[in-house]
Amino acid sequence: MSQTRPTVSPSIVWFRDDLRITDQPALRAAMDTGATIALYVLDEESPGIRPLGGAARWWLHHALAALRVELDQIGVPLILRRGAAGAVVPAFAAECGAGALFWNRRYGGGERRADAAVKEAVRSTGIRAQSFQASLLHEPWELTNRQGGPYKVFTPFWKELSSHDFRRPLPTPDRQQAPDGVPRSDRLEQWGLLPGVPDWSKPLGEAWAPGPRAGHELLEEFVDDALAGYSEDRDRPGRAGTSRLSPYLRWGHVSPFEVWHEVGRRRREASAGSAAFASELGWREFAWHQLYHHPDLATVNLRREFDAYPWWRPGGGGDQAGLLGHWQRGTTGFPLVDAGQRELWATGWMHNRVRMVSASLLVKNLGIDWRLGEQWFWDTLVDADGASNAFNWQWAAGCGADASPFFRIFNPLTQEKTHDPEGEYTRLWIPELGSPDYPEPCVDLRESREIALAAFRSLPKGRP
Template identity: 45%
Template sequence: MATKPVILWFRRDLRLHDNPALNHAAETGRPILPVYILDEHFERPMGAASRWWLDKSLRALDAALQDRGSRLILRKGNALNQLQALIAETDADTVFMNRLFEPEAFEHDAEIAHTLKADGVECRGFNGALLCRPGAVLNGSGQPYKVFTPFLRALLATAEAPAHTTGPRQIQTPKTVQSDALDSWKLHPHRPDWSKGFDWTPGEDGASQALSRFIPSGLKTYAKDRDFPDRQGANSRLSPHLHWGEISPWRAIDRARQAAKENKLSESEADKFIAEISWREFSAHLLHHFPYITERAFRPEYDAMPWRKDDASLKAWRQGRTGYPLVDAGMRQLWTTGWMHNRVRMVVASFLIKHLLIDWREGEAWFWDTLVDADRASNVQNWQWVAGSGADASPFFRIFNPITQGEKFDPDGGYVRRWVPELRRLPDRWLQSPWTAPAEVLRDAGIVLGRDYPKPIVEHEKGRARALAALKTVSGRGDDHSDRD
């Protein structure tokens, strides 16, 4: 009886450190059966960049388990069926997992736990993904927060940092259980392999290295530099690691707090970083409490926005061929590396939603497919933030000017020149608006607009006026012409 194994069901907690489900499984003293199930039937199918990441992260997790005498068992198909099959094969009577908090997954987990319990199997879920589980941070009336700042205050007052753990040194796993071959899942792209520019180290070691690189360097000037896409190391690039649970958000926060405590950086820099990690948390809590926001506007009046259907412009946006260098640089960075700088994400999203008046859901879907950090909650929350329709959103009339954004946040043009190399010889003065350059300047830079680089697909002022007119139809606010950056 005592040797019945515990199934440790990995999902988006692909790590051995700070893993509550693993720690609880180890405490039982029984053999552990680490399993990952590829079940693409109950939630939105993963995007292509996420599949790329998962492939490498599972290999890293398997290697880490092998170092501790274990291995990762892979199964594909309906998660409940696969768990039941494993239970039948191994005589396991316990399943431990770290919970997912997206509404579909959360309900699905509850159904699985309910069914297994009826079969006499104990099924326990833990929180390894968030600082605080949704439902634990509520306002005085017991309602979820809809505004970030009071949420942050309450979160920091409520959330308690767990002790750092490294997991058991040895993990005993039954030898005979069959596993799929990871290659047979074909998660890595073939013909064409578009991932050659993906410069990432998925897995727990990669996550820990990213944090260790960032804390002593980028974090020192984080608040000032994080908005400049060309400043190397100014952001942590932890987002895909956090999404896949290769590092606990607590680990990142503890390391930042520790560095501030040791006077290696100012407390305000650590606080800013913690606030950004808390936006991830805010997004997850919002989606958990308001599941409809994946499909509909948080503020219902925005669902009446007169979106345009314009496939040619949507395609130009996706391909980074809008004629606006900062927008195009961002979209090409995304395609090439599976990631885009946060400031530029805001600019490209604003351009799609406002200058092109294309439904934010089109942009969200493209990001979902192409981002290595594609995260249902953070993606939807941020798209609705830009669209003005979210809980604590930027007002719709805040229309980023892609030219002045470029001049302000890419003042030396390093970012644009890197991702839009056809413009590299254009002097800074015209780099963010090539169509304003005199003919001889374009000639000297070797550019014929419309041939080497597109003319703008929409004029800034016209796009802006159209967006404000559209806003007026839903909220009567289109007359507010502030153009804040």
């Protein structure tokens, strides 16, 4: 590509976790000012920004390829660069002779610091810099409890949030004249986002089509076919009762505003299902609310008395290392958990009910630190984001905000009978189920439950 400096100052739209062109306020603002260049920076260097897991890197590769096609259709070139955003973005703006820089806000601690550094750097050179709300229905600092602090309990948070009106989705911008003198771009293949040898990603490609088109098709199918029965079917992993929209929301292929209003369109005819699904959107918002106020959510117990809980970590002795391996591979001897772990490895996704049961087994019956489970999900989930993954693991472990009571220890055998009574889900993922090749349970459920409860009772008193 030509590296000639443009004669008219273009605007830059900096993409991050918002890989779409519809309901894209930063993109619209940029295009309203004139010629626009899109930038994506693979930032694995800025302090506090967590490197992506393997499944997420696979998704990102295909998501960027899909974004480039969509942007080409409206005359916006996509430029790829790699490095710390605080250095790369201002340098790119200077290289383009840009007059303005637009982006949609992020809410993790490291991301906010990186964005603030970019804003300060470009404004110091006279470039206009503006950010927008796009990935959440609410700004986390705008909702406070009666004491003026962040919400710690979901029900009042959701009552307050759901009482608000949310803007309508923005339309796709009209095609523009492509800017002159487009800077060079990295080649996507240079980034090495796809796995090498062995290539474990083929099942992911069979399960998912990253990009806005597939996300909107999935949303439409869910609203038409499954929303009415969502409140009953969402806990049955053998049924197509969930939306499977989580990776499309995580990567911004569909916006929460699009989902909210599409579900609302069917609220009367699917009232129970739409209300239940809306609350799940609220749970996602609650997770980001917590991350904004607790940037170390992935590493630090929100309930600090759990710092004294004797969870096993590497180097702690015992046979938990072997148990962790059985859990990761789906060979614990508990069919519902094993089916979930195998679904996760094959598809980069796990049914939500099974996620809860699997997490409960790891942290309570196997006595393994929730952070090891969180890290495994971070590496293997296509929908792992900085808020929901850590927040839900803390919920399952009993140490998070509005967490499941610690004594609520899911029995994986009872859960299987309740939520997969015909065995459709377990048979799908465990072909050897019922044969001598399937392992015996790796832990005694009753004994391990008593050990966990005794450890919990030993924690410092005065729990909040």
